[in-house]
Amino acid sequence: MTYIVTSLCLRDLGCIEVCPVECMVPGKPVEEWPWIYIDPDTCIDCGACVPECPFEAIFSEDEVPDAYEASGGEYISKVGLTSHYEATDHHGDAVVLDTVKQLDAGEILDLTEDIQPNYDFFESGPGYGALD
Numbered sequence: 001m002t003y004i005v006t007s008l009c010l011r012d013l014g015c016i017e018v019c020p021v022e023c024m025v026p027g028k029p030v031e032e033w034p035w036i037y038i039d040p041d042t043c044i045d046c047g048a049c050v051p052e053c054p055f056e057a058i059f060s061e062d063e064v065p066d067a068y069e070a071s072g073g074e075y076i077s078k079v080g081l082t083s084h085y086e087a088t089d090h091h092g093d094a095v096v097l098d099t100v101k102q103l104d105a106g107e108i109l110d111l112t113e114d115i116q117p118n119y120d121f122f123e124s125g126p127g128y129g130a131l132d
């Protein structure tokens with residue numbers, strides 16, 4: 001079973017660097033594919049990416065929470081959201097997203113909704129739109 005990057009992803013990219021099989025890619029264009037995506041056909045389920053994510057956005061597919069409770073202050077990024085987020089990744093490079101929402105403490109989210117977009121990304125054709 002593959003790992004899934006959820007909408008808690010804010011594109012830090014550290015997870016990509018530790019992947020031993022290079023199955024993780026940042027979605028492009030970012031407005032349509034705002035997360036990092038894990039190729040389910042290449043992922044070897046090692047879990048090396050999980051501790052590298054500062055946003056705790058990566059889960060084994062069978063452990064993606066259906067009732068994630070926000071601590072408050074964290075962001076989600078999804079197509080259709082319209083708030084702005086700016087930060088730097090672990091290399092100091094700019095991360096800019098215009099598809100975010102900041103969560104309130106106690107807000108409950110069904111992150112299992114984020115599983116299918118990961119598969120859709122890799123089924124969208126040659127190059128996935130990610131490597132263009």
